[in-house]
Amino acid sequence: MSELNRPSWSTLIPLASFFLAIAAVAIVYFSAGGDPLYRLKIVVGYVILIILFFFGLMVLIAMASGKIDLSLILAEAGGGASISRFQLLLFTIVIAFSLFLMIVSSNPMKFPDIPTGILTLLGISASTYAVSKGIQASNPGLAKKGTEQTTTTVTDPATGHTQVTTTSKPSGQAPTQ
Amino acid sequence: MAGGNLSSTVDFDMLLLTRLTFLAVSFLTLGFAAVVLLQIVMGRISLEGLLDTKDDRGRMSFSPARLQLLIFTVAVAGRYLHAVFVNPGQGSLPSLPVSVIAALGGSHAVYLGGKAFTSFIQPLLKNLE
Numbered sequence: 039m040s041e042l043n044r045p046s047w048s049t050l051i052p053l054a055s056f057f058l059a060i061a062a063v064a065i066v067y068f069s070a071g072g073d074p075l076y077r078l079k080i081v082v083g084y085v086i087l088i089i090l091f092f093f094g095l096m097v098l099i100a101m102a103s104g105k106i107d108l109s110l111i112l113a114e115a116g117g118g119a120s121i122s123r124f125q126l127l128l129f130t131i132v133i134a135f136s137l138f139l140m141i142v143s144s145n146p147m148k149f150p151d152i153p154t155g156i157l158t159l160l161g162i163s164a165s166t167y168a169v170s171k172g173i174q175a176s177n178p179g180l181a182k183k184g185t186e187q188t189t190t191t192v193t194d195p196a197t198g199h200t201q202v203t204t205t206s207k208p209s210g211q212a213p214t215q
Numbered sequence: 216m217a218g219g220n221l222s223s224t225v226d227f228d229m230l231l232l233t234r235l236t237f238l239a240v241s242f243l244t245l246g247f248a249a250v251v252l253l254q255i256v257m258g259r260i261s262l263e264g265l266l267d268t269k270d271d272r273g274r275m276s277f278s279p280a281r282l283q284l285l286i287f288t289v290a291v292a293g294r295y296l297h298a299v300f301v302n303p304g305q306g307s308l309p310s311l312p313v314s315v316i317a318a319l320g321g322s323h324a325v326y327l328g329g330k331a332f333t334s335f336i337q338p339l340l341k342n343l344e
Binding site: 152 | 228229235237241243244245248253254259261262266267291292296300304308309310316323326327
């Protein structure tokens, strides 16, 4: 099979999720007990679970492979890492994971109460990020020495296809690709 | 008897769906955190300059305000995760003491104050010289 015809994971995963969903519907229909409405509930539950899981898996694989670029997730304007972004990322992951852990640990499963202190924590973190961004925007000279990015747009006159290339270089050096 | 068997089958179906949902969401949540952490360790997400700031002469220098904010952030996050793991079955997320929130607010105020000073006050003082 040539490179062009070889199916990529972005094609295989949706196909796999579709066939799994069909299989789940068939299995649940023939094996699950209870009235038809209950079986419908179970079938819908499995189909939603399979579709959402494989969608999430596609996004996760794209992040891991670099197709979704996360390299600038902590970057400030002008380069360098932002402490406020780092803090917001850390608190978001911690609280999301804590929330999930508490939901599945409760019996029966229910959404836990969120104390005001946690909302205040996230509010302070997000506000600091926003104010920090505002200070930087009002004073471009504050941009740290670090990686500078140059975006080049090239349009092919024959096809009209536009290609955007972003190059990075440390300040004061020639760009590398 | 038949009713009992039907009831146990129904409970099993729901339980299986619940368990699979838990596994799926756990995998995706931990996967996202792992991808971000791995990329930080590998250097694809750069932490260069995390503790640096620019002075009025444009030179990069170490920032104590950023260091204290980092230490405070890691300490609060670690303490919070510990509180959740110790008792995950409680009815609400663990609350933070008011003193911790006040300290966090103070930490942020110091960080933003330093940033605003470097951005607005220092250039003004430089112009007055």
